[in-house]
Amino acid sequence: MKKANKSDFLLLLAAFFLLFILNAGIISYVQHQRMVREREQTAFIARGFSQTLNEELDNTFSLTDILKETIVSHDGKIVNFDRVAQDLIAKNTALGSLQLAPKGKVTHIYPLKGNESGLIDLLKDPDRGPVCRYGIKHHITTLQGPFKLAQGGSGMAVRSPIFLTENGKPTFWGFAIAIIKVPDIFKATAKTIGLSGYSYHLYSNTSPLTKKKVLVMKSGSQLDDPVSLSFSTSSNNDWRLLISPKNGWQYKRSHWVLIYVLLLDVLLVLLVLWMINRRISTRILEREATRDPLTQAYNRQGFDGYMQDYVLQHPNEKSTVIMLDVDDFKSVNDVFGHHVGDQVLVDLTKNLQQVFGEHAIVGRNGGDEFVVALPGLSMKQSEPLIEKMSKLKQTAIVDRKPIDFSISMGYSDFPGQAQNYAEACRFADAALYEVKIAGKNSYASYKSGLSQDKRHNQLGLGMRALAAGDPTPLLVVKVDGDEPIYVNKSLLDLFNCESSPNFYDYYGSSFANLIAPHDRDRVYTELKDFLAQAEDGERFKDDFSVLTTDARVIHVCSELKYSLNQRYGALIYMNFILN
Template sequence: MKKKTLVPLIVFLLGICLVSFIVYKTDTHEREQRHITAQLNAATYGERIKNEITDGIEITNALGQILISENGEIHQFDTIAGNLMSDSIESVQLAPDGIVTDIYPTAGNKAGKIDLIHDKDRGKISCYARDNHTIITQGPFELKQGGYGIAVRNPVYLKDKNEQEYFWGFTIVILRVPDIFSDSIHALSDFGYEYRILKTETPWSDTYKVVYQSDGQIDHPVSYAFTIGDENWKFEVTPKSGWRNNILIVVTSGIFLAIILFLSILTRVWLVAKENKNKFQILAHTDSLTGIYNRYGFDGLAEKMISKNPQTHFVAALLDIDDFKFINDIYGHSYGDRALKSLADSMKAFFPSDALLGRNGGDEFGILLPNCTFKEVTEQMQQFTKLPKTFSYMGKGQQIYISLGYAEYPTFASSYSQLMHCADAALYEIKLHGKKWMYGLQGRASVRCP
């Protein structure tokens, strides 16, 4: 896979991993914050619900104090009970010896006059309250007037002449559900929570029974526990929208995915631009026909090599094809191009890999050999000149000849431009005398050119 595709893909995949990590951390943090907030709300409103139930229980305490002060008698019960009533109270009752005798209001509640101690549904828990001196709650149960209620029974104890405590009976209040804690649950619902109120079925049981709950689904709730008498209560809450903030997750994911996608595209654009830049640089410095450097590329690189290594010996050579115009005229320009390419291929095959090769234009070529002297390359230049060079025409190899002149730096030239000038003079000297491979006199003469 090409770099310009692979790198953006890697950037995108790494970005996806980073986005996943960020979303995970964001989701974890948000859930923790929602749990903390829900726990605080559960504790706050759970305590308020407990206080609201306790306010109803205070009615039984008030009646108990009157009974104690009046030695077990309550005069004008309906008046007192009427003053204690509220919208969340269904009825107020007295049960001396555990038998309900007085109920306010009377209308619709006459069936409530029962023997609590011996009743099959109420007897066991009523006896528990009597024997353990504790308030008990029972319910919720359906009220004949409609809705649901919870019975609160508070045992009352008096003292006889010998100061011995004895059980007088119960003061009772029937609390309407959910009216007794409606303020708390309405406020919690407005804050966006589902809720559930539970209590143990009996003081001696660990099984919880739902007293009241909202209509929505309650998933993995947090809870607040409290006690009333010997009974355990729990208040559970969970956000209506769930523990995850889906909107935040979607927005966070969308923003970071857009950023990652943008970075991936930007990376690909940068790599493509860089690749194109490299291609353009290569095209700008390379001769498209022969595949070696063009005049611009050869001059630039050769000058840079010499300027970086001013003490190093270099030999520069210039060569061209003899009678190249004749080849173009006789065989055509396409075959002239073949001759040029064949010569360039010969140069690439013959000279070492560190040699700089270039086509200066037309049929003129340049060679720069580093780390060598004039004398060291003389034989090599002669060998290259004698080397047969051909191009194919009509299935036959056509011979081509070259002229070549060369000069040395820094022995006889102090700069690249002077070096090339000397090599050009040497080439001119060769062509002037018609020598194809004799360099000695001409080459030495060229390096002394001013």
């Protein structure tokens, strides 16, 4: 009997020990997951703050662009500088001063009082000279600082090189300069971070030529195990944002976990309740992981996952896939603001769900690009709904004001035209591209032959916006293979081509066929020399004649930009301007 009792006791101890280990493991896992989620959320917020900071800097850079345009429009003459500078500073209290530096020498400052020490030769200055020459060489706006201002406080210098075209070549004129106050220029970022309940330290290198980072602004003296985010701006400055909650991390304050472990060993029911709660939380997280937070449509991952499951369950059932986007969406954001753009996307999602019905699967690929699947409907059966959606007046209501917009759609079906879902998406995207080429605000089904030459889509969905929106003829050539892979509508018109497949068929696999025979060897040699030493973003101008499909010889000026694409390697962007 004693033996049995002792065995029971040992068994009970073993059961409690195993339960303790199980609970400890579960709690350790939960704590780790909580830490990961909280820090990921903070990293997501930090990325949003970095975007706001970039926008504030771009707004400041646009001020020097206004000064540049004034100089260029007056052929290098300084006209009404004080009046223009006064108007700009009145609209932006974060500006310390605006300056002009012909040939690198600062001759004009507004306001001049208190800033007389800024009348210097920048190119000869030991601190400013190297940065100025870097901006001239690379044709980019530079940002230098922070440094102490004569009026007190700190500031940063935005210097934008100005080039005038003489005899077809860019000639350096000087600099348009904006002295910005720090941290005043970043007040939107600072306010947003503060209201979100976070402390931060913001660092930047003092110029594109240095790697050492200095503190630009901060809130809070110490940060608790901060999340670090590094990013770059258009001025080639490297920034680092350190951010942590003002009141500390929640996952570090969970001392109740120890009590929970002891109670859980005694009260097994709590474990059951926790498991039920965990399952519910997992379902919520799974939904959040597959939904776009703005529109509540499926995100790309959720949409693809749903369609894969559907195809497996209904392998022979026809379905229509529609690719669409908002026409000139960037203009909506630029003119009305991003909050209006967000409302456009929300209202468009509602319209898609209302027109296509509850069985339609609506997804947002990103930006203003959407994909809709109509399970069980062939392309012919779907056409009345697609036509209805195209004719529907698209309006977003913001602050009780209607904002009209339009959409373009391309569609295909599978199995039918396409063999599978992925191919149907490509076909629908090809049809959408043709709608953009034809003028937008319409819809089109896939026609056989559109995808036989897929080069127009190799740059991704983002290039569709250029298809009908850029008035300048544009060609993109892949350096490896010398192959044209993108052409916009303006270039089709220049070369008298009806469509992009027609353009590729006529000119073959080499852009050299565009060039008139008497210029071909010269241009090829010049381009070869340029590519041999070109860096990412570097530009090159050339004059030559092109040969159109109707045998016309047209003389053009072309600006070429060398660009390294992460997915497609080295590319050349070429525009064609008639002389």
